[in-house]
Amino acid sequence: MPGRILNIFNMNQLRKRFNERLKSELRQNLDLANDFAVPKITKIVVNVGVKEGAKDKSAIEKVKPQLEAICGQMPYVRRAKKSIAAFGLVKGSPIGLAVTLRGEKMYDFLEKLVSVVLSRLRDFRGVSLGSFDGRGNYSLGIPEMVVFPEADYSKIDKSRGLEITIVTSAKDDKIAKRLLEVLGMPFAKAQGKSEERRP
Numbered sequence: 001m002p003g004r005i006l007n008i009f010n011m012n013q014l015r016k017r018f019n020e021r022l023k024s025e026l027r028q029n030l031d032l033a034n035d036f037a038v039p040k041i042t043k044i045v046v047n048v049g050v051k052e053g054a055k056d057k058s059a060i061e062k063v064k065p066q067l068e069a070i071c072g073q074m075p076y077v078r079r080a081k082k083s084i085a086a087f088g089l090v091k092g093s094p095i096g097l098a099v100t101l102r103g104e105k106m107y108d109f110l111e112k113l114v115s116v117v118l119s120r121l122r123d124f125r126g127v128s129l130g131s132f133d134g135r136g137n138y139s140l141g142i143p144e145m146v147v148f149p150e151a152d153y154s155k156i157d158k159s160r161g162l163e164i165t166i167v168t169s170a171k172d173d174k175i176a177k178r179l180l181e182v183l184g185m186p187f188a189k190a191q192g193k194s195e196e197r198r199p
Contacts, residue, residue: 014183015107022182029182030175039136039170039179044101044109046071047078047163048145051095060094062157069150070162071099071109112148113164114184120147126188129177136170138180139163 018040027038048067050059060077067075078096101109118124121142131139142162145151170176181187 014111015104018107018183026179026182029178039168039175041106041110041166041168041179041183042102043167044106045165045167046099046101046109047096047165048075048098048160049096049163050160057094059157060097062155063097063160066145066151066156067097067099069152070145070148071101072105073099073101075099110166110183114186116149117142117147118186126186129187132173132176134173136168136172136176137165138168138176138185139165 023035023038023040026032027035030038032038046067048063050063064075075097076099077094078098080091080095118127127140133139140163142148142164144159145162146153146156146159166180168176168179170179177187
């Protein structure tokens with residue numbers, strides 16, 4: 001069961017630390033008037049592209065249990081929003097899977113990501129500082145889902161990556177970055193003036 005696998009890594013602690021200690025530290029650091037003004041994560045969306053799913057529906061079914069194990073929640077099918085003749089794509093065709101995490105599962109996933117998964121990436125030196133969207137949300141790509149401990153390599157039909165979007169209530173990227181840093185996100189060190197200007 002996905003929930004049982006997640007508990008092996010003793011998750012469920014990040015939300016508690018944030019509410020009991022980190023929120024207060026962040027409030028002081030940002031010089032905010034009260035706890036209600038402190039930014040927070042509102043949801044995490046995990047996407048997997050399965051482009052061959054438009055022609056082979058079994059491809060979707062092969063990926064679904066892997067994503068469910070990784071996220072601890074049943075994925076939903078993403079479908080093409082319009083037809084593209086050049087790619088043989090018909091509107092409504094299944095082209096991927098996604099999971100939207102909130103509450104406890106959201107914090108569980110984030111804690112696993114920052115404390116287990118990222119360190120397993122080859123030559124990892126921190127996540128990019130340039131992946132904010134200008135509205136306080138952050139996206140990062142994981143090149144292979146097998147870096148997640150729940151993924152069963154023997155049942156993966158081909159190498160697939162994940163796209164993870166962390167949606168926050170922060171008003172700008174600078175505040176969102178500080179929120180994610182407090183929660184343990186290991187950002188890459190800025191290199192030179194051009195990198196420092198990036199959001």
